[in-house]
Amino acid sequence: MRDALSSGEGGSLMNSGHDKKKSAIEITLPYDFIPLPGNGGSAEYYYPYSRYKGTSAPPRHDLARKEQFSGYLSYRINPHSPLALELREIRDNAGKATYWLSGSQIRGKLRSNVELLSASYPEFVDDSEMLYRKINSGDRYKELLGIKGELKLEQVVHAGYLHRDEDGSYYVTPAVSIGEYNFASIKELEIVQMQNGSMNDEELLFDWKATTSKGTKIMDQMTEYASKIKKLDEWITHEKRQRNFKEHGLADKVQKVFMDFSFTKISGKVSGRKTDNDMYEINNLEEDLRRRLKQLKGELKEYSYEDLFEKMVERWALKLQMHLIYLDKNKPLDKTNKAGFKKTNNTPYSKAVRYRLEGNKVTWVGHPSSPEKGTERGTLFNSTNASSKRNHYLIGIEREDAIKIKVPDNTIQSYKRAFERIRVGKTKKPPFYDLFTPGKIEEPIVVFYQTISTEDGDETVSAIGRTPYFRIPYDHQIRELLGPKNQNKVDYASALFGYTSSNRKLKSGEETEIDSYKSRLRFTPVRLYGEIPPNDIKSFLLATPQASAGAMYLKPNRRRRASTYEEKFNEPSPQLRGSKYYHVLDKPFEYSSNKKRAEDSDNMISQRYVYDPAKSPFYFEGKIHFTNVTEAELGLLLLAMDISQLPSIGQYSPGGNSFYELIGGAKPYGYGKVMFTVGAIELERKETDFDSLINNPYETNKATPSTFVNAFLNGMGGDTWLKRIHMDQYVQSKMEKDFKNLSQSRGNTPHINWSNMDEMRKKVDNKTSGGGYPDSWILKS
Secondary structure, three states, rough: OOOOHHHOHHHHHOOOOOOOOOOOOOEEEEEEEEEEOOOOOOOOOOOEEOOOOOOOOOOOOOOOOOOEEEEEEEEEEEEOOOOEOEEEEEEOOOOOOEEEEHHHHHHHHHHHHHHHHOOOOOOOOOOOEEEOOOOOOOOOHHHHHHOOOOOOOOHHHHEEEEOOOOOOOOOEEEOOOOOOOOEEEEEEHHHHHHHOOOOHHHOOOOOOOEOOOOEEEEEHHHHHHHHHHHHHHHHHHHHHHHHHOOOOHHHHHHHHHOOOOOHHHHHHHHHOOOOOOHHHHHHHHHHHHHHHHHHHHHHOOOOOHHHHHHHHHHHHHHHHHHHHOOOOOOOEEEEHHHHOEOOOOOOOEEEEEEEEEEEEEEEEEEEOOOOOOEEEEEEEOOOOOOOOOOOEEEEEEEEOOOOEEEEHHHHHHHHHHHHOOOOOOOOOHHHHHHOOOOOOOOOOOOEEEEEEEEEOOOOOEEEEOOOOOOOEEOOOOOHHHHHHOOOOOEHHHHHHOOOOOOOOOOOOOOEEEEEEEEOEEEEEEEEEEEEOOOOOOEEOOOOOOOOOOHHHHHOOOOOOOOOOOOOOOOOOOOOEEEEEEEEEOOOOOOOOOOOOOOOHHHHEEEEEEEEEEOOOOOOEEEEEEEEEHHHHHHHHHHHOOOHHHOHHHHHHOOOOOOOOOOOEEOOHHHEEEEEEEEEEHHHHEOOOOOHHHHOEEEEOOOOOHHHHHHHHHHHHEEEEEEEEOOHHHHOOOOEEEEEHHHHHOOOOOOOOOOOOOOHHHHHHOOOOOOOOOOOOOOOOO
């Protein structure tokens, strides 16, 4: 049976769409993805060699076979846009300067291309553990924290004090519990009502002296609402108990109804200014809520719940009024309160206090020197002024009989990585959150944490933070989604560029494993020729997109909605879009600074030396030395350097396009566009006479590059292989993009870059505050 809310009957406000997710808005970005090798399912990596000694092992460095080649190839790099590079200056005895580019920059670029063209396992990706926090609408997040059934946050998260030993290790001492809870959350309104002066003005989240334009004190208004809610709470709790509310199975169903009316879902429809339209919206919301609760009437047993439901609706409406005031939507305020009710200049703090406890309820908080009887010592604490924050935390003193709980290195590293990603509008990150900087901790630091038991039965800290809603690992992580790596075999990228020890424990029979393997390629420094242009110093907002942006890095789900790294009921595991690359732009553009933007904090602005070939022509030349490579491996290397060597290139680029690589910095702005040209291929002579060994050790290869390229392609399976590695999208990644014309041809798909992000958030999504991608955006490849 359809309910009245979804049928459109009665002019229901809940049918107007405010409780539905926003429709996905497809956008393009400075980057895109080449799918992982395979046919769209699990990645299919290719391994030509065994990791064990024998005929299937990678070629030996010290023993050349007839079918292997050693020598070098020369190449030239021609710039086709300004380059943001770090050049090294070397002066000879006469003082003449030459300029050089590190060969490692070219090495990294070619390794990336080799991985894609040979279906090698992607080694150099940021696979650090992704953590997240999702307070308002994160059911899965709360479940992972342990908030289930009647368990509350204060019962599943512990509070304590962080110490650092002289040997540099960290440990936590648990705090004395607050009644039956590990710590207490106290509403700021309740602390202010105590009128004990326990908090300084800069520590308060709200301006409780504020008045409305009608002269009403917000403090009085909020106190009145809180008093009514308290009375309703007492009555509702008593009636639920008297009428066996839980036994009739209604508790979960009623909770589900109220979840549909959560304030995070409806507050966008109500301004809080109490206009006629506003009151119409609020009244309709109340009627919708009543209607939904009445639909449960057919499931009621011997008791009538209509009066109980009415009180619950009344309580909900009062809490909505308070919620809107907290969000600073109850405007206009008196002219003396231009800043609004919600303060933005309060600071995190941690201070000693005394408190009184009656059962599990904190009834009084005061100065630590207070003579009040029946009080305990503790710490009052707050870490953030997030818009949803209403409470302060009370933590007991350190337990004298407690066992120290070790904070292991992996927990420390996860926290450090999360801390490094904090984006704030200051030059430096706030030291308040910096828990693990080397050095002595002068005073124990208040922290919240959870623990797990080790194999030895010891307790160790598994998650830690300055707020009880700390960041926890996603269900799915990058390495898992990349798919497993075959530990017994070696792919082409590792065979050419080398690999290091896996540090895994060898099983019986694995003693012949080649635990590490040196690169068979050596990249010389790359010399600049021509007149070096005068370098300009330019500023760029070099944003660092994170894989945690699921709507961009993950394939959309079956409903074309953004995927997430969270585990979803009745949903398959998420899939990565593939290997990221930056688009080759038809022309560069300048970064436009706007200090009001969330992204434009000083700690995200980078200055780079820029060299423009339009001002003074120049080019680079370098060499790659190779040892005992096969014909196919040399062909793979040539193809990675210049995709135009592909025999069937016209199939993927019928217009005769040029193909480019990107090197250096500022790639999202169109900088770093270059073209590689392969020069001579010089091979070591295999004769053993004096001339071959000393005078003329190299001879120019008579075969064309296509000979080696074809050897690679034929050995891999030709067209079938090109489909497996998604050659069509690889070729597209090397071609110029004009997003202005491309957007028009795609139905005006918005293109977002690091200069127009703020403007486009407003224009496309009507988002006027905060940073990052709006939830409704999804990448269109």
